[in-house]
Amino acid sequence: MLPSCLRRQFLIYKRGVAVSEEKAGLFEIGRLFHEFLGRTFRDGGLTVKAVEAPFFIVSLCGDELIKISGRAGLIISLNGEDYIIETKSIRNLPREPLRHHVEQLQFYLAGYGLTHGFLIYLEKSFLKSSIFPVSFSLEDFRRLLNRAALLHKHLTGDLMPEPDAEKWECWFCEFKEECGKNLKGGGGRRF
Numbered sequence: 001m002l003p004s005c006l007r008r009q010f011l012i013y014k015r016g017v018a019v020s021e022e023k024a025g026l027f028e029i030g031r032l033f034h035e036f037l038g039r040t041f042r043d044g045g046l047t048v049k050a051v052e053a054p055f056f057i058v059s060l061c062g063d064e065l066i067k068i069s070g071r072a073g074l075i076i077s078l079n080g081e082d083y084i085i086e087t088k089s090i091r092n093l094p095r096e097p098l099r100h101h102v103e104q105l106q107f108y109l110a111g112y113g114l115t116h117g118f119l120i121y122l123e124k125s126f127l128k129s130s131i132f133p134v135s136f137s138l139e140d141f142r143r144l145l146n147r148a149a150l151l152h153k154h155l156t157g158d159l160m161p162e163p164d165a166e167k168w169e170c171w172f173c174e175f176k177e178e179c180g181k182n183l184k185g186g187g188g189r190r191f
């Protein structure tokens with residue numbers, strides 16, 4: 001979630017927003033798909049080390065520790081090397097991996113100390129798929145850790161961050177009324 005709008009994340013923590021049934025359904029579909037993929041890979045002779053694999057990253061923010069946690073889709077082993085695989089269902093297959101998905105994978109790779117992974121997009125209506133390799137980038141990971149530290153400072157200081165969403169994020173945001181961002185204005189982006 002850290003790659004998404006900082007203001008939205010702040011409001012989720014502060015308001016304790018319940019996940020909508022629709023979004024909870026999407027999470028469940030993702031989990032089921034990871035399990036299905038795990039079985040398919042195993043049947044195909046691949047070594048699947050973990051499905052829905054939890055990770056924790058602890059980082060220093062000034063004199064405080066911040067903890068980032070999540071679940072990586074799958075960890076597979078191929079020719080002696082481990083890879084993270086993350087799947088996303090999507091309306092239309094992208095020509096290249098979406099930035100926030102690549103950033104999400106950076107945390108998974110860091111959490112398991114791995115250098116390579118794959119993003120698999122599955123088109124919802126036509127059951128087509130695309131696969132993109134993703135490599136760990138220390139520079140991107142450092143940037144994301146700084147972002148985590150920034151969110152931590154806003155939360156502990158009870159100070160609302162500036163909106164930094166991409167336009168599409170606002171369309172689906174639970175806080176668009178409260179936020180007051182001009183949704184017609186497009187998204188700025190950050191770092």
Ligand code: SF4
Pocket residue numbers: 005006007008163164165169170171173174175176179180181
């Ligand atoms: S409406 Fe957009 S800018 Fe405002 S909190 Fe939501 S995602 Fe962020």
